Amino acid sequence: MTIHLIPGAPAAMAGERSFTLENAAGMTVTIGERGAQLRAWVAPDRYGRMADVVQSDAAGPPSGGRSARWEGRQADGVVSLALTSGGDGAGMLVHYRLDDEGGLSIEYQAVAGVPIPLASLAHPAFNLSGGLAGVGDHMVQIDADYFEETGPAGTAAGVAAVGGTAFDFRQAAAIGPRLRWTDTQLQRAGGFDHCFCCRNHFTGGQGQLREVARVFDPASGRRLQIHTTEAAVRFSSGAGVPGLQRLDAFRIEAQARPGLMSAAWPRVMLHPGQVYRQTTVYRLSLQA
Structure with a gap:
């Protein structure tokens, strides 16, 4: 190309x-x-x-x-x-x-x-659902053991394990109920607006095209699967979608690596x- x-x-x-x-x-x-x-x-x-x-x-x-x-x-x-x-x-x-x-x-x-x-x-x-309903009932699954935490100032603060948190989507879970969890990270971002480190790609870099996430709407039967060569995906819902209400939509987008600025995990530069x-x-x- x-x-x-x-x-x-x-x-x-x-x-x-x-x-x-x-x-x-x-x-x-x-x-x-x-x-x-x-x-x-x-x-x-x-x-x-x-x-x-x-x-x-x-x-x-x-x-x-x-x-x-x-x-x-x-x-x-x-x-x-x-x-x-x-x-x-x-x-x-x-x-x-x-x-x-x-x-x-x-x-x-x-x-x-x-x-x-x-x-x-x-x-x-x-x-x-095509806008006929919100995305609260949408079932999300993300193949990630770690996610990027947000600090008080809204900047990346570190990487944490998803286990035991609202960010554990290794098994499919509905968006709406997860947004109601008592979680400092959800409060800081006003919902989900976080990077997830795809399994086996914690150190960044690209790999073979592979499925890393999927979302299912039980009402319509539509399923969205996300495949990428990248090391991370960013999942947003309930926050960070300009012009849309809290549960109008969700985003899952590929990222080269979470944006954490540290010596241990520097941002990938082109x-x-x-x-x-x-x-x-x-x-x-x-x-x-």
């Missing part, structure tokens, strides 16, 4: 285009150029009723400031979006693919112009000229 830089990109786009992918089951995914965002994902429930399970994408301005611009194209069942951030040699390429089994593959390739920390690149917020690749697959299906 080759990064494509777009020379002389203007400071703002005259108009934003969107692209739609469709699979054999009639599932559709819409991607917008602004921020290379996932805008909609329309899929059936167990009764065949179609609904959009994407509630928001809070990606905000694309990296690179005012001079950054995404430009998309669609060909051979793939939506590709390229970003340039000016004359510093930086750029990013994103590919979206939707297969007939409901797997949405998101592949990133980035080249840094200045040293930047690796972080999450996509921020879609989901509600598997230096000028280095190439970074990431693959995440969200698979939406029905569960009996």
